[in-house]
Amino acid sequence: MLDVSDRKDASLADQAEALLRSPLLTLLHRAAEVHRAHHDVEDIQKASLLSIKTGGCPEDCAYCPQSAHHKEVGLQKEHFMAPDTVVEMAARAQAAGAERFCMGAAWRRVRDGAEFEAVLDMIRGVRALGMEACVTLGMLEQHQAQALADAGLTAYNHNLDTGPEFYAEIIGTRTYRDRLETLDHVRAAGVSICCGGIIGMGESLRDRADLLAVLAGFDPQPESVPINALIPVPGTPLGHLPRIRPMEMVRMVAAARILMPKARVRLSAGRDGFSVSDQILCFMAGANSIFYGDVLLTAPNSGLSLDDALFETLAAVEEGATP
Template structure:
């Protein structure tokens, strides 16, 4: 179970996902300890550097220009100096990875992209890992990000291929895979995960894991998000997902991607302390630290300090990344 595989079938993954919970978590924890014996939990900080007016129609996203009833203040691209000042504060608070998100459909060459490159190089100069999510990329843009020192590029699959069209119509699954291929070819690490609770089936979830497992090498980072229903979006009326479904997803991800950093991401503040601890036991080894994730609430830093103290005695410590 602890070997590196790229040929998982959806049926195999469903069988894992539907194991008795304690059996599943126990297996995942054994694999986690084998590949991550130091027990480190990375703290990452996430900042929206350009907010709203995105031309994509992602049904979950309050930043889409299609969802006009969402109460969201739109902001243009932030000044690099301001971003780097916030990165420095995040580092002082304990984060060693700084992630920056811009609500763009795709990267366009010009002053805005140049400003992002300045942000990336500045974050790296602080001694932090740098991750960005900017939408679709062309090969030369991925190379420029690599030259600026970018650690990782986030570009989520969101869900399985069959369900994807019910969530997003303005770009295809293949579009996402092509951007990920450009990122990989440039030597930048992949940060690629999905969202649970959008109405997808267990099979859709496992189909996404199958795609992630098919990457060779596996993505270095996989964020697991729980839908945060935002009023005014098409998914704004959905009930929040059962926290134990997130635990199951984390456990399967750990079993299938044993060396990957599994990031407990959006929706974490609604899981409760005990469910978060179960996720960490099942193989999650990174949390986003700070009170917001782009435009949605996140757990308060003080609450996270109490959570990490509760699972002590080891403190969450920074690591150099993979």
């Protein structure tokens, strides 16, 4: 059931690669048409992301400063946060405009016990505020996925990161099959899937197409697809790589929008290096969510003041105002 080769449709991968290689203006136009057919283009969801347990992760993900394997990063480990503190921070994020609150723990897998019960309390608290609740906790078993569903979880984030062929270049401590199995558990519990990837890790255009093909091949497709640009962190194996050009993100967003018309495509990590104009092009290409705030787990994000300026630019011009 979990043969990775069965999850990647070659024809879908060919289609994705053709999209990524197509003329930019043609690609943008097509993506915008698909976006308008399925979404209100003015609806751009603001999500806030909090690290509820930072550092010391046993995984060896080459991009991640939270990995215990990358000792030169010098990340300060932080203990697991109390549920009341997390819910209080969710309320502050909501007051600042966030509609979705995402909580991440630097775990390899979920373990039954007090900390998992605390996560369930966090989910219940966030949902009681009227916010969507999303968590990313690593691998989990079916009964744990069901417990998350019973607590009211909106979505489980578990990114595939890249295409199946390039994956082993980035992560050695768990397999693509492990990731797919967790996503199967999430789907079986009736929780929506938040699953995307990262570009700029040294992968080929075909690897990006393969990632999109796997995502688009899910039945049903993911409800949420975060597209991240690598933030090279000194001390990690990928810390020497240059940042991607913004138009690479525009192309990836556009292809994701065309292949997954109903998904909420999330403009995620790496946009702190993009101008307002770059980000608006991503919205035109079909992105309809951003992570809102100063920090994404441990990486920098566009600050609230910059995001406020972004949304002010997107807003309608009032009578008598200078456009």
